[in-house]
Amino acid sequence: MAPINLNRTAVTCALLALVLLIFLGMGWQDRHGMAFAADDNAEKTTAVENGAGEDIKKAPCPPCPDPAKVVLKGLEEKRAAIAEDQERLEQEKKRLEKFKEEIDEKLEALGTLKQQIQDDLAKLDQRKTEQELESQAAFDAKMNTLVKVYSGMKPKKAAAIVDKMDIEVAKQIFSRMRETSAAQILAFVDSEKAAKISERIAFKKK
Template sequence: MTAAKPKRRRARPPGALILIAGCFAASALLRVTDPSGSLARAAASIGDEDGPAVEAPAQCEMVDDPTGLLATLRERERQLDARAAEIADRERLLDVAEAKFKEQLEALRTAEEKLAATLAVADEAAEADVERLVKVYESMKPKDASKIFETMDITFAAGFLARMRQEAAARILGGMSAERAYAVSAVIAGRNASVPRE
């Protein structure tokens, strides 16, 4: 029996290597025949006809006159500084006016307190004078006092008689004329007419 001979593999042609080599050759040929790359750009534009258009990146606009812009900014800064100085001046004036107002208000309060004290002293002095006069009229002879009360203003006479002791007031009223005594009595009674009873 003879041994079987192993089968020999058939050599395949190197197709993949040939394909890659062909691509490199075509690329080199394309570069030699179209050094500016216009064919490649045309092919790329044909492939992108259905897609969205690609916009070129926006470029920053250059200022034509940078010195003018700087001058405008400086003028604006000057205006803001002037406005701030004006506001500061107004605040100072308001502070001065407020201080003067407080000073005048304090002076007015002090004057008011002094006036109230003076009026209180004057009222006390007037009250003391009236009390002294009441005692003088009470100590006078009723006939002489009645003559004085006849010439007095009715309201004034009623004020004195209302402060006197009853006996002295009765004697003076008795020495006055009937009309005068009635008028004085009516004034004294009218002072208490508006006083609540309950």
């Protein structure tokens, strides 16, 4: 019985040794694989960084604008805009001045026309007054002639004519006669007409 137990023990130890060797081999492979992978990753990272660095070095940085030039450019643009506004204002000013001159000329022409109209109206009034005076003078001359005629006639005969005369004309004649001659003729005039003539002569004297 003893040899059998020895063989079992030997087999068991051999199996344990084999398992141990397998595990140890797997750990070594994992460690060395991870190391190799880390080395590869490090090399790739270094290569990428070196390439990016080279790209950065190769791409030049764009030049920054000069602040003074930027300010000068802005001032120049502002000056040009102001000059353009001034030119536009000058043109507008000239246009308004021309328009003002045209208005002044029209006002002057209207003033001249107004004065001419006033002068014409004054001349017309004067002419009208002169015509009225001439007409009134002619009328007075005719009335004075009739007064002389009727004053020289017999009262009864003159009264017969006055009865057929327009009452306004009779008033004008009797208002120019001497009271004595007028009374003698009116004594023979129709009483109703004589009263109207007397009333009108009295009203005119008032």
